[in-house]
Amino acid sequence: MVSVQQSLQQVLRATLEECKDAGLFRCELPEIAISRPKRAEHGDFATNIALVLAQRAGRPPRALAEEIVGHLVDPEGMIAQVDVAGPGFLNFRIADAYWLRLLGEVLHTGDEFGRGSAASPGRINVEFVSANPTGPLHVGHGRGAAVGDALCRLLRFAGYHVGSEYYVNDAGNQVAMLARSTWVRYMELLCERDPSRGPAPALPEDGYQGEYVRDIALQLLERDGERWAGAEPPGDLEPIREFAVFVTLEWIRATLQRFRVEFDHWFSERTLHQSGALQRWVDALKARGLVKDEDGALWLKTTEMGTGDDKDRVLRKSDGEWTYTTADLAYHANKLERGFGHLIDIWGADHHGYVPRMKAVMKAAGAEPSQLEALLVQFVTLLQGGEKVAMGKRSGKFETLDDVIDEVGIDAARFFFLTRRHDSHIDFDLELAKKQSLDNPVFYVQYGYARACAILRRAAELGIDEAPYSLELSERLKLPEEINVLRRLADFPTLVAEAAAAREPHRLVFFLTELAQDFQSYYTRLQKVHGDTVLPQRRHREGDWQATWDFDKTRARLLWVRAIRQVMKNALALLGVEAPERMERMPAEAAAGPDEDEVEDDAGEAKA
RNA sequence: GCGCGUUUAGCUCAGGUGGAUAGAGCGUUGGUCUCCGGAACCAAAGGCCACAGGUUCGAAUCCUGUAACGCGCGCCA
Known part of the structure; x- marks a missing residue:
């Protein structure tokens, strides 16, 4: 192509x-x-x-x-x-003929229109979300998920070979603390049921305070009964840890699946430890003189790797435990060993200080620092009616990703997360995102698509048979608005290539908005300015109208509509946003407010 | 204190790797309207691209400095 x-x-x-x-x-x-x-x-x-x-x-x-x-x-x-x-x-x-031929190409290539063959495809690993399995995903994870997933779709479409991956931190202090917190909540449940047990133990100060920990505890109680009861936590928390991580991970998987985010690979940190990879790497680094002993700990000389890290990093603490840096080294080396020549890590922006360190780690692992590319995703501020919605994991009062999806829907959430560059802050207005009106960019774009579908449906109802593309037929498209849209469709393949190279899926959002605008504008202008319509109206369909109606012009325009719809569909697919054949009409009393919410809730429960 | 990032219209943000007169949505003001999905469209007003230098044919974009804001600087993850 x-x-x-x-x-x-x-x-x-x-x-x-x-x-x-x-x-x-x-x-x-x-x-x-x-x-x-x-x-x-x-x-x-x-x-x-x-x-x-x-x-x-x-x-x-x-x-x-x-x-x-x-x-x-x-x-x-x-x-x-x-x-x-x-x-x-x-x-x-x-020359116009070139744009008209492009119309044929769009129709001919269909879902493949815009697909590229990246110059040096290689194999790219994209790691994202990778939230600790210590609680449900929150809004910030949602943005990382949307960006990472859309980026994978975009890269694949541009011709790169991509593997997506979630790194599960199922080893270390955080999951240990989750186990401990779960046990405390478990004891609380037991003590509530049987007051003679006396007061329940207190949650550790840095324990997980979220309500969800009680859910895990309840499930644990259902499964194991009183097996873990006691004044002190059991000597071996391992079974509880395993259970809590399992439950949490299932939540995370379910949320991501619902959010249309898929991973090729879920990589468990624990397996890395069990394989002995950490020790092997440290031995290898020692042999190369990249490691030093100091204060009873083992350090990696990251400052000597030329990546700008400002202090050396501990690999093994004086208590004999590995740090995360060591696991990260083994993990990234593992990705390289699996044949990925380029690694993209998507992190929250608060991890930016981590970049020089990880680049140094790449160097130590025998790779080029440039083979690791860190994309930093900025935070999201949730707004409800212009006011900030409080978040904060420590307080346990955070808005989960599921909450947001429940509120505004999957398409709106994904679209909003993807409208801005990944490194720019987002104010996510929940009110706007769920609005069923044209102020809402998601709605505007989807409406454009649905409208295109409606035109084609209507044409079929009127018995107008669509002709296959031919240059001759397409030459019936003469209006500047019609040719202009073809110019924009022609931009799509270039846009895909450039957006992929720049790792910027948000460009697709702008493209879609502009294309939808062209399309909507055309429909109004065709009638108001040119006094014409695509399809015959009732007023046209009188008497022997079929003898005089210009069917070829209509057929040319139907092909044109079909091409626009196709490109919209391709672009939406890259964002992971649905392309609806029709929009559900909202009830007339949509302005009702709180009442309506209750009605919806009831209906939802009745179904479930 | 050091490091990283941000600063573009009233608000939220684009600006395709240095190009021509600075772009969109929302908001504001004014218009179109027997409407193929009107859940539409058109137009106007609105700018010291944070500030000061520099690089060159040419800078919102690259370099240096300043300011404000955000974040990071553990044998935490």
């Missing part, structure tokens, strides 16, 4: 070769940058090549630009018009 932009690139390269042969300049041809001008008067594409070459050619940019135009090599007649503009830009207008 060759994009319009690539075709132009070829034309320009041939042209410049011609110029070189004519002695305009001697140097090697530089890369030809082609951009889409912001202003329509500047044509479909522009290049600054004359500005770049001016100095080496030894003549002013504008004069050089004129020369280049004079040597234009365009056997296919792709370029309808060239202008030299401003300081020396070359502005090109592409």
Whole structure:
């Protein structure tokens, strides 16, 4: 598949070769940058090549630009018009036939339209969420999940080979504390049932205070009865730890699955310890002199790795325990051993101080620091009616991801998490996200898609048979609005490639919003400005109307609608947002408020 | 104190790797309206791109410094 932009690139390269042969300049041809001008008067594409070459050619940019135009090599007649503009830009207008052919290409390639073959595919591992299995996912995890998942979809579509992965921290202090907290809640339950047991033990100060720990305790009680009862925690908390982690992980899996986030691999930290990988790595590092003994602990000399880490890091504490750094080293080395040449880690922005350390760890593991790429996802502030919704895991009063999904739905949550760059703060307005109106960008985009579907349905009802694509038929599309939309569809493959390379799925959101806008605008303008309609209306369908109605024009426009719908669908799929065939009409009394919520809750319970 | 990040319209944010007159949504103001899904559309007002220097044909974008805000600086994860 060759994009319009690539075709132009070829034309320009041939042209410049011609110029070189004519002695305009001697140097090697530089890369030809082609951009889409912001202003329509500047044509479909522009290049600054004359500005770049001016100095080496030894003549002013504008004069050089004129020369280049004079040597234009365009056997296919792709370029309808060239202008030299401003300081020396070359502005090109592409022949309409090229845009019309693109319409055929969209229809022909369908779900594959926009798929790329990345230049150096390699194998990329994307690790994200990786929340400790010590409680339900919260909103911040939700953003990481949406970004990571959309990025994986985008990278795959762009032609990279991607493995997605969740690192389960099922070893260490945090899960030990969860086990301890679970046991305390378990004892509370027992003491409530049987007051003669006396007061229950107190939760440790840094224990997990969330309500959910009681749920785990209750499940433990149901499974094991009074087996763990006592004044002191059992000597071996291992079975309780295992149980608590299992329960928590099931919650996390369920939430992610519901959120349409899938992982190729769930990697358990515990298995890493059990395999002896940590010890093996430390031995290897010792042999290479990268490790030092100090204060009874074993340190990795990360400051000597040239990655900017400001202090050395402990691998094994003086009490003999491994630190997370050691496990992370073994884990990332493991990813490399499994054939991933490039590792993307998606972390919360509060982990930014971790980057130089992990780069050093990569170096120590015998890899290049550049093989690790850390994407930092900024925090989300939840707003409800303009006011911040309090969060905070320690207080136990946090808004879980499930709460948010319940509130606004999966599509809105994913879309909102993906509308901003990953490193920019998000104010997530819950009121706006659940609004069934055009202020809500998710709704606006989905409505556009549903409307396109409705047009095609209606055409079928009217018995208008759709014709297959042909250039001749597509030439019935003559309105500037129609051609403009095709220009935008043509941007999609380039957008996919660039967004993937930049790791920026949010660009798809902007693309979709603009495309939906073009489409909506067209429908109003077609009637108001051009006095035309796509489909015959009732007023048209009188008498022997079929003899006079221009069916080919309608068929051309139906193909056009179909192509727009296709590209919307492809883009939405990359975001993991549903493309609905029809929008559910909201009840007229939608403004009702709290009453309505209760009604919904009741209905939900009745179903369950 | 050191390090990282952020600073663009009243608000929330884009700005395609240095390009032409700075972009969108919301909000505000004004309009279209017998409507294929009107759950629509159009237009206007609104800017010292935090500040000061520098690099070059050309800077919101790259460099240096300043300020404000956020985050990070454990033998925690």
